[in-house]
Amino acid sequence: MNNLLDVNDLEIVFSRRGRKDVRAVDKVSFSVAPGETVGLVGESGCGKSVTSLAIMGLLPKRGVRLGGSIAFEGTELIGLPQDKLRRMRGRDLAMVFQDPMTSLNPVVPIGTQVTEVLVRHRDMGADAARKEAADLLARVGIPDPSRRLKEYPHQLSGGMRQRALIAMALAAKPRLLIADEPTTALDVTIQAQILELLKELVRESGTALIMITHDLGVVAGMCDTVHVMYSGRIVERAQRHELFAHPRHPYTGGLLASIPRLDQPRGERLEPIQGSPRDMLAWSQGCAFAPRCRNRVDECVGEAPVLAPARPDHEVRCYNPLGGSDDR
Amino acid sequence: MLRFIVRRLLVLVPVLLGLSIALFAWVRALPGSPAQALLGERATQAQIEMINRQMGLDQPLYEQYLRFLGKVVRLDFGTSVQTSQPVIDEMIRRFPATFELGVTALLIAVVVGVPLGYFAARRNGTWLDSATITGSLIGITIPVFFLAYMLKYVFAVKLGWFPNTGRQEARMLDVEHPTGFYVLDGLVTGNMAAFWDAILHLVLPAIALATIPLAIIARITRAAVLDVLNEDYVRTAESKGLTSGVVTRRHVLRNALLPVTTVIGLQFGLLMSGAILTETVFAFPGVGKFVADAIPTRDYPSLQGFILVIATLFVLINLVVDVAYGLIDPRVRVR
Ligand SMILES: Nc1ncnc2c1ncn2[C@@H]1O[C@H](COP(=O)(O)OP(=O)(O)O)[C@@H](O)[C@H]1O
Numbered sequence: 001m002n003n004l005l006d007v008n009d010l011e012i013v014f015s016r017r018g019r020k021d022v023r024a025v026d027k028v029s030f031s032v033a034p035g036e037t038v039g040l041v042g043e044s045g046c047g048k049s050v051t052s053l054a055i056m057g058l059l060p061k062r063g064v065r066l067g068g069s070i071a072f073e074g075t076e077l078i079g080l081p082q083d084k085l086r087r088m089r090g091r092d093l094a095m096v097f098q099d100p101m102t103s104l105n106p107v108v109p110i111g112t113q114v115t116e117v118l119v120r121h122r123d124m125g126a127d128a129a130r131k132e133a134a135d136l137l138a139r140v141g142i143p144d145p146s147r148r149l150k151e152y153p154h155q156l157s158g159g160m161r162q163r164a165l166i167a168m169a170l171a172a173k174p175r176l177l178i179a180d181e182p183t184t185a186l187d188v189t190i191q192a193q194i195l196e197l198l199k200e201l202v203r204e205s206g207t208a209l210i211m212i213t214h215d216l217g218v219v220a221g222m223c224d225t226v227h228v229m230y231s232g233r234i235v236e237r238a239q240r241h242e243l244f245a246h247p248r249h250p251y252t253g254g255l256l257a258s259i260p261r262l263d264q265p266r267g268e269r270l271e272p273i274q275g276s277p278r279d280m281l282a283w284s285q286g287c288a289f290a291p292r293c294r295n296r297v298d299e300c301v302g303e304a305p306v307l308a309p310a311r312p313d314h315e316v317r318c319y320n321p322l323g324g325s326d327d328r
Numbered sequence: 329m330l331r332f333i334v335r336r337l338l339v340l341v342p343v344l345l346g347l348s349i350a351l352f353a354w355v356r357a358l359p360g361s362p363a364q365a366l367l368g369e370r371a372t373q374a375q376i377e378m379i380n381r382q383m384g385l386d387q388p389l390y391e392q393y394l395r396f397l398g399k400v401v402r403l404d405f406g407t408s409v410q411t412s413q414p415v416i417d418e419m420i421r422r423f424p425a426t427f428e429l430g431v432t433a434l435l436i437a438v439v440v441g442v443p444l445g446y447f448a449a450r451r452n453g454t455w456l457d458s459a460t461i462t463g464s465l466i467g468i469t470i471p472v473f474f475l476a477y478m479l480k481y482v483f484a485v486k487l488g489w490f491p492n493t494g495r496q497e498a499r500m501l502d503v504e505h506p507t508g509f510y511v512l513d514g515l516v517t518g519n520m521a522a523f524w525d526a527i528l529h530l531v532l533p534a535i536a537l538a539t540i541p542l543a544i545i546a547r548i549t550r551a552a553v554l555d556v557l558n559e560d561y562v563r564t565a566e567s568k569g570l571t572s573g574v575v576t577r578r579h580v581l582r583n584a585l586l587p588v589t590t591v592i593g594l595q596f597g598l599l600m601s602g603a604i605l606t607e608t609v610f611a612f613p614g615v616g617k618f619v620a621d622a623i624p625t626r627d628y629p630s631l632q633g634f635i636l637v638i639a640t641l642f643v644l645i646n647l648v649v650d651v652a653y654g655l656i657d658p659r660v661r662v663r
């Protein structure tokens with residue numbers, strides 16, 4: 001296979017003595033082709049962040065059980081020794097986190113936090129690294145980069161910090177970038193700029209991107225393929241246009257209905273999904289989404305549905321999908 | 329930064345004024361007059377009055393205070409009752425010994441305490457962590473006096489590994505001491521035997537004195553490292569694939585050491601009270617022993633001088649700590 005990343009039956013279980021096991025991710029499989037932008041979408045708590053941390057090898061070593069396989073260019077990452085992982089992280093695969101206010105070291109200048117990647121992965125000397133760091137900051141749209149290099153995180157706004165973090169992530173020209181809700185913590189006006197920047201950078205550099213978000217609106221503008229997650233499992237996946245045109249899972253339908261649209265008739269209210277992610281069933285008892293689902297049928301409680309093709313290149317995990325069974 | 333230092337130095341003035349008033353009042357309130365202490369139980373009334381006149385004790389209180397203050401400003405703390413020498417001279421003569429002891433103790437506390445706290449945090453929940461927590465609790469609660477005695481008894485008296493009193497062997501008393509810091513003196517004069525001898529004399533008292541600060545520093549470091557390890561920026565650093573050395577030094581320790589720095593400054597007061605006990609046990613001729621001897625002899629001028637000097641040093645050292653803090657943490661600097 002010539003995929004960049006192949007995640008196969010990934011299982012992540014948090015187990016602590018004296019507490020019940022938490023199955024945060026349950027047999028999740030997906031792939032990322034070189035240069036592709038993949039969306040991982042779902043409400044808070046569905047397992048997006050732990051999936052990305054598992055790929056990066058950043059989950060805590062104690063209290064976590066990993067199952068399945070994560071292969072990057074054919075190299076199995078699960079169980080790879082730490083020193084090998086350290087050489088791949090930042091160089092082959094990199095990550096941008098949710099909160100730029102806390103993701104930068106407050107007592108180290110921005111410049112050092114960029115150059116340390118260059119020194120580590122691109123064998124640069126101090127001078128070359130400083131020059132390259134200034135170029136990188138300029139490329140992510142930070143004005144007056146050589147001055148900014150000497151500044152500390154608290155001297156930058158949230159948007160500028162996220163730009164700096166993106167510069168750090170892309171510094172070693174990774175082939176895969178994971179962005180975990182990179183705009184959630186930012187002002188609305190800044191959000192669009194950062195998304196635009198990411199889109200442009202990955203297109204220019206040919207970097208594959210896993211875009212993690214709870215907002216299908218974000219996915220609409222940039223992703224090639226979209227995987228919708230619910231309670232640790234993928235419940236629907238398709239190409240972006242296919243998914244937006246023919247959402248099959250009631251959960252996806254709910255997410256789409258809650259995006260504000262320009263062509264929406266005036267006065268029509270946005271429809272939120274009823275209930276909260278906490279009202280869910282364990283997958284062992286049926287479909288986790290059943291308690292909140294408008295399309296619920298009797299089969300939904302009992303045995304969980306499997307992820308099955310609904311249309312060409314479109315899979316859904318549902319007994320009673322939207323759009324009826326006519327075009328199945 | 330300079331403005332910050334000047335402002336902190338100005339704060340020193342009211343602090344020291346307040347302290348001088350407190351000290352003055354304290355000495356006046358003590359039972360047993362200084363004249364009596366000087367002259368002994370059988371002094372006549374006339375003798376006592378003469379001494380009182382000489383020492384200005386017959387003047388109104390506020391005048392006595394102003395005179396006291398005027399002298400203090402000129403570093404004139406009066407004459408030691410014990411030795412009949414100016415107190416300031418006694419201090420200057422003894423201070424290097426205490427400073428050497430204190431610095432060695434603090435060095436031990438930092439060099440052992442910080443790594444201990446760091447590894448305890450890294451191995452959170454393992455036997456090393458539990459041992460550190462328990463050990464530091466014992467270290468904090470064990471009386472310095474008792475510990476000093478035990479160290480002396482076991483390692484000096486019984487095993488004979490270390491000398492049990494003083495700063496230098498009697499046979500080396502003619503060694504030159506240009507700085508008063510004996511370890512340094514040994515190096516400066518190229519007298520390696522004296523250098524080594526001074527170190528041997530320092531080991532036991534320094535360990536006794538280091539125990540409490542070491543325990544506290546280990547605990548604070550452990551707690552701070554545990555906090556920092558959960559910070560997002562450490563995860564960012566890991567996501568960049570930096571070597572574990574760089575992650576530890578640049579991203580974990582630099583942040584975790586901020587609270588530790590503050591605590592090190594605050595240890596100084598503890599160190600001084602500990603020095604009184606330690607120096608007494610080891611007959612270590614420093615300021616601490618001098619003060620311990622000053623109490624039974626009602627050597628008030630020496631006590632006053634000691635407390636004022638220590639208080640000033642305490643404030644100055646904490647200023648240095650704040651400056652160091654500012655150097656590590658840019659957020660403090662801009663303010
Ligand atoms: N360290 C942890 N210990 C126990 N459970 C955890 C831990 N981290 C995450 N989880 C659980 O894993 C699930 C998925 O979390 P996460 O991946 O952060 O969700 P999100 O999709 O919002 O990023 C949540 O139910 C959460 O409770």
Ligand SMILES: [Mg+2]
Nearest residue numbers: 045048049181
């Ligand atoms: Mg998350």
